[in-house]
Amino acid sequence: MSVINFEFRNEVLKHNASLSYCYQCSTCSGGCPVALLTEGGYNPRKIIEEAILGLQDKLVQKQDPNPWLCSTCQTCVELCPQKVEITEILTLIKNECFNIGNVPEAFISQGKAVLENGVALPYSKAILTRREKLGLPSIKTAPIDEVKKILQETKFENHIPKE
Ligand code: SF4
Numbered sequence: 198m199s200v201i202n203f204e205f206r207n208e209v210l211k212h213n214a215s216l217s218y219c220y221q222c223s224t225c226s227g228g229c230p231v232a233l234l235t236e237g238g239y240n241p242r243k244i245i246e247e248a249i250l251g252l253q254d255k256l257v258q259k260q261d262p263n264p265w266l267c268s269t270c271q272t273c274v275e276l277c278p279q280k281v282e283i284t285e286i287l288t289l290i291k292n293e294c295f296n297i298g299n300v301p302e303a304f305i306s307q308g309k310a311v312l313e314n315g316v317a318l319p320y321s322k323a324i325l326t327r328r329e330k331l332g333l334p335s336i337k338t339a340p341i342d343e344v345k346k347i348l349q350e351t352k353f354e355n356h357i358p359k360e
């Protein structure tokens with residue numbers, strides 16, 4: 198049985214008060230491409246409902262539904278009649294998941310790639326040479342020093358598996 202955690206609910210509300218405007222109409226889930234692909238297995242309305250109820254164990258420990266499946270396409274945010282900032286709320290939930298190590302390996306790999314190369318998906322040497330031959334502009338990367346500072350603040354490196 199799920200336990201209501203008022204402290205967690207208040208934390209989400211403090212982070213984003215728009216949570217309280219949700220009247221559970223399901224417009225977000227109806228327009229969500231991931232909900233469509235997973236045949237309702239992923240369901241943003243349900244995530245918002247669990248956040249309103251303060252069901253931290255379901256959202257963070259069990260990840261039911263799994264917040265990492267959101268592609269951040271913002272369709273739900275555009276469609277929501279109550280202007281609930283769903284993706285912002287999802288960010289807080291994902292941060293909570295991250296803090297207890299409940300984070301998919303692929304996200305850790307992408308973070309590691311940004312930390313090392315300034316991009317999430319580094320280009321191969323062959324691609325870079327071909328781009329140069331085609332006269333395409335050089336690829337801009339994020340300033341690694343600044344990325345490092347941000348990731349240190351989030352203690353990201355503690356989650357990188359030791360090789
Ligand atoms: S569309 Fe907005 S109001 Fe409707 S269920 Fe989703 S978050 Fe709640």
Ligand code: SF4
Pocket residue numbers: 225228229230231232241266267268269270271272273274283284
């Ligand atoms: S932002 Fe996430 S929850 Fe919203 S419609 Fe896109 S995939 Fe679905």
